[in-house]
Amino acid sequence: NAGVTQTPKFQVLKTGQSMTLQCAQDMNHNSMYWYRQDPGMGLRLIYYSASEGTTDKGEVPNGYNVSRLNKREFSLRLESAAPSQTSVYFCASNRSGGSNQPQHFGDGTRLSIL
Amino acid sequence: RKEVEQDPGPFNVPEGATVAFNCTYSNSASQSFFWYRQDCRKEPKLLMSVYSSGNEDGRFTAQLNRASQYISLLIRDSKLSDSATYLCVVGNYGGSQGNLIFGKGTKLSVKP
Numbered sequence: 001n002a003g004v005t006q007t008p009k010f011q012v013l014k015t016g017q018s019m020t021l022q023c024a025q026d027m028n029h030n031s032m033y034w035y036r037q038d039p040g041m042g043l044r045l046i047y048y049s050a051s052e053g054t055t056d057k058g059e060v061p062n063g064y065n066v067s068r069l070n071k072r073e074f075s076l077r078l079e080s081a082a083p084s085q086t087s088v089y090f091c092a093s094n095r096s097g098g099s100n101q102p103q104h105f106g107d108g109t110r111l112s113i114l
Numbered sequence: 115r116k117e118v119e120q121d122p123g124p125f126n127v128p129e130g131a132t133v134a135f136n137c138t139y140s141n142s143a144s145q146s147f148f149w150y151r152q153d154c155r156k157e158p159k160l161l162m163s164v165y166s167s168g169n170e171d172g173r174f175t176a177q178l179n180r181a182s183q184y185i186s187l188l189i190r191d192s193k194l195s196d197s198a199t200y201l202c203v204v205g206n207y208g209g210s211q212g213n214l215i216f217g218k219g220t221k222l223s224v225k226p
Contacts, residue, residue: 042217
């Protein structure tokens with residue numbers, strides 16, 4: 001009963017490097033989300049995908065791209081990492097994009113940009 | 115005014131105490147409300163949804179006051195294992211679809 005699975009759990013990058021954070025859910029959810037969490041800032045939405053084939057910007061999309069590969073998988077890409085992107089990244093999913101549905105979270109990716 | 119505001123705490127209470135957290139939200143059109151729990155260096159986990167009539171789950175009671183745009187969480191008979199950060203979460207229609215707005219959380223520390 002995996003729920004939402006994120007890889008990798010930890011990553012250290014140098015400024016300018018690129019990488020992709022992977023997220024997969026096995027709950028047959030339609031909607032998926034990427035958040036970042038910084039001390040004192042709370043959770044902030046980066047991008048979301050209301051359904052397979054669609055993606056939309058959230059509150060802090062700059063410097064990121066996403067791909068909804070299929071219903072299960074939603075990846076987040078940093079094309080040219082910057083120290084300001086050091087954060088904990090959470091992927092989440094819920095049954096539908098309606099905001100009356102609680103979201104279920106993966107256990108996070110801790111990313112450090114040097 | 116921030117969309118979802120919480121007292122950051124920390125709330126330091128002894129085992130067995132009753133503790134209450136409050137949360138205010140700015141969008142009067144908000145439609146759904148939740149409390150999440152987040153342990154240190156872990157992901158947020160749904161604690162309970164909050165319904166208009168108020169609801170209870172064991173030692174936890176949630177209340178919603180739409181007129182005052184206020185949500186509360188009451189924890190009775192606190193346990194050491196209740197130590198965590200509690201996130202108030204509000205769902206808004208009309209904004210980004212599926213967007214839940216998270217408060218920054220209230221930290222609870224239950225001491226022996």
